[in-house]
Amino acid sequence: MSRIREAFTNGKAFIPFITCGDPDLETTKRIVEAAAANGADLIELGIPFSDPTAEGPVIQGANLRALTGGATTDKIFDLVGQIRQNVTIPMVFMTYANVVYSYGAERFCQRAHAVGIDGLILPDVPFEEKSDFDRACQDNDLDLISMIAPTSENRIAMIAREASGFIYLVSSLGVTGVRSTITTDIGAMVKIVRENTDVPCAVGFGISTPEQAAKMAQASDGAIVGSAIIRIIEQYGKDAPEHVGAYIRQMKDALRDLR
Amino acid sequence: MTNSRGRFGIHGGQYIPETLMNAVIELEEAYNHYKDDPDFNRELQTLLNEYAGRPSRLYFARKMTEDLGGAKIYLKREDLNHTGAHKINNVLGQALLAKKMGKTRLIAETGAGQHGVATATAAALMGMECVVFMGEEDTKRQALNVYRMRLLGATVIPVTTGTATLKDAVSEAFREWTSRISDTHYCLGSVMGPHPFPTIVRDFQAVISREIKEQMQEKEGRLPDAVLACVGGGSNAIGSFYHFIEDENVRLIGCEAAGRGVSTKETAATIATGSLGIFHGMKSYFCQDEYGQIAPVYSISAGLDYPGIGPEHAYLHDLGRAEYVPVTDEEAVEAFEYLSRTEGIIPAIESAHAVSYAMKLAKELGPDKTLVITISGRGDKDCAAIARYRGEDISE
Structure with missing residues (x-):
């Protein structure tokens, strides 16, 4: 069983997203440790990109702060290596195709594996283009995470059949960011996924409250939260770790009793 | 393709x-x-035809040709289209x-x-x-x-x-x-x-090269020796090149915005300074740093101020079928002023990049050759910015 699968053996999974280097790499390390200590089941670590086209304003801001602060792919590999000494839950990188492609997919995946990363999420690499990356991922024991969107419809089965690690179900149209309501019929999407694979699926985009997380996780295997956490980091800066920890504890608690 | x-x-x-x-x-x-x-x-x-005003003229720039003393220069007048550009x-x-x-x-x-x-x-x-x-x-x-x-x-x-x-x-x-x-x-x-x-x-812009080909047959009874166009993403250039790709004796030249020069960071010349990458939905060449962060490019021309180039241009470059050359702000502004004075045609500052390189090339090619420059748009929109570049503040 891959380490990612283990994230889904502890009830419904809570998956926070954190942009590495926002506000600085040292704080990122403490945030990740706080997240793991407070019940996060898997952590998505964002490698910042200059032009994050799938992100809303909040995560765009995190990318900009991280790059302005001097975060680079190599520094982030070093950071993850340090984090891995204390944190055992699965961690995946979330970044854009060009960050991996320009580094060299094989070289990137080798280093990612060496520092203890378990998977890779590339929001601008759909099913049809994954051949640029999946070989390097497989050769280095990384799961290339598939995404399924509300518009996927006839594509869900095809994507699910080749999925590994977990499936990232995009809850809503548009970019990342907090939403007051999510109207997509997640249950219907999950049903098609289940008919085609036993890979677990977690829902992300727009989730910020414990109630939303519980609702989304009830219909799937977990909830992913990014922008709401980034807003806490934006507000508290270097003091963010304890606040992020408290938030994650509250969110995981909301999922704990779900079946 | x-x-x-x-x-x-x-x-x-x-x-x-x-x-x-x-x-x-x-x-x-x-x-x-x-x-x-x-x-x-x-x-x-x-x-x-009825709304945009096609076909656009292929105009023989007699004064420019005589002044430069080289190849016969034709201008493909996309600036005359409705809305003033291709x-x-x-x-x-x-x-x-x-x-x-x-x-x-x-x-x-x-x-x-x-x-x-x-x-x-x-x-x-x-x-x-x-x-x-x-x-x-x-x-x-x-x-x-x-x-x-x-x-x-x-x-x-x-x-x-x-x-x-x-x-x-x-x-x-x-x-x-x-x-x-x-x-x-x-x-x-x-x-x-x-x-x-x-x-x-590309298919919708290919009308440009289809017309150039017919119009050159009419006027010269042969194909041009070179076709030049400015390149940002590359739509007027691919439109100008497309029907000549198979005609290997026709040189296809895309003129990139070098901004303050390709040895500076203030440039948007993708082929000259970029590398292979994936961005905005495509694999192509992009101006980027060693970690794949897209570069904050610069050109005086807002239309060429883009860090990438269309994938078909990247391929034509790989094949060596088209040439891509950098043209600086200063060279483009000089060409903008030159064409205005010489032919009474104010080109878009984007198109002026192609005019600039054509001025050099015309002399190199010599009088028995012909070249076509696509004037992708009209320059009225640029007058205030060029005046500012020359130190003159005019209000629009």
Whole structure:
């Protein structure tokens, strides 16, 4: 069983997203440790990109702060290596195709594996283009995470059949960011996924409250939260770790009793 | 030259969020259906002729030719099209296609504002809603075009993210499309982005080279020795090159914006300074740093101020079939002034990049050769900015 699968053996999974280097790499390390200590089941670590086209304003801001602060792919590999000494839950990188492609997919995946990363999420690499990356991922024991969107419809089965690690179900149209309501019929999407694979699926985009997380996780295997956490980091800066920890504890608690 | 997955050699592809995949598949299917549909083509041809004013003139620049004392210079006058640039060729095609697909709303990115104006124009003509994304920096450089778009009924949204120029406008238009797909067509303005856009835009712009070929036969009874056009994303260039690609004796020359020079960071010359990457839906060449962060490029020309180049150009470069040369701000401004004085034609500052290189090339080629420069747009929009460049502050 891959380490990612283990994230889904502890009830419904809570998956926070954190942009590495926002506000600085040292704080990122403490945030990740706080997240793991407070019940996060898997952590998505964002490698910042200059032009994050799938992100809303909040995560765009995190990318900009991280790059302005001097975060680079190599520094982030070093950071993850340090984090891995204390944190055992699965961690995946979330970044854009060009960050991996320009580094060299094989070289990137080798280093990612060496520092203890378990998977890779590339929001601008759909099913049809994954051949640029999946070989390097497989050769280095990384799961290339598939995404399924509300518009996927006839594509869900095809994507699910080749999925590994977990499936990232995009809850809503548009970019990342907090939403007051999510109207997509997640249950219907999950049903098609289940008919085609036993890979677990977690829902992300727009989730910020414990109630939303519980609702989304009830219909799937977990909830992913990014922008709401980034807003806490934006507000508290270097003091963010304890606040992020408290938030994650509250969110995981909301999922704990779900079946 | 396109395979089933929209590749030009290794370039192209569909590197976009899953949310948009069915939208581009639907677009490809609709395009494949309508591109050979006689009614669609008749309707488009009527619009191009009666509304946009095609065919555009191929003008023999006698004074310029005599002054330079080299090759005979012809100007392909896309600046004479309705709305003042080649952009209308593509927009009329895409707007008509979108309408056939049942879309009621067009969104677009714009750099210099010419594509935004063209899209706003087509939307007004066809009774569609229109929203244009434009870098805030560009809304200042091209204030007149912002007003034109609003006059035409479009909403202009200034983009403040990143460098607040064309690349950020493209990113924002993609974000908007991701959030509203069912009634909205993204009317992409250049031969870039995910498949099928580079193919669709090229096909709609290929009218330029089709006409050049016929007009050169009429005037000279032979093909030109070289065709020159400016390249940002590369739509007027691919349109000018396309029907000559098989004619290997015709040199195809794309003129990139070197800004303050290719040895500085203030440049937008992708072929000269970029490397292979994946961005804005396509694999191609991009100006980027060692970690793949897209560079904040610069050019005096808002329309060429883009860190990438269309995938078919990247492929023509790989093949050695087309040449790509950098032209600086200073050279482009000199050509802008030269063409205005010499022929009484004020070219867009984008097109002036091609004029500049043509002035050198004409002398090299010598009198028994001919070359064609595509004047992709008119320069009225640039007058205030060029005056500023020359230290003169004029209010528009």
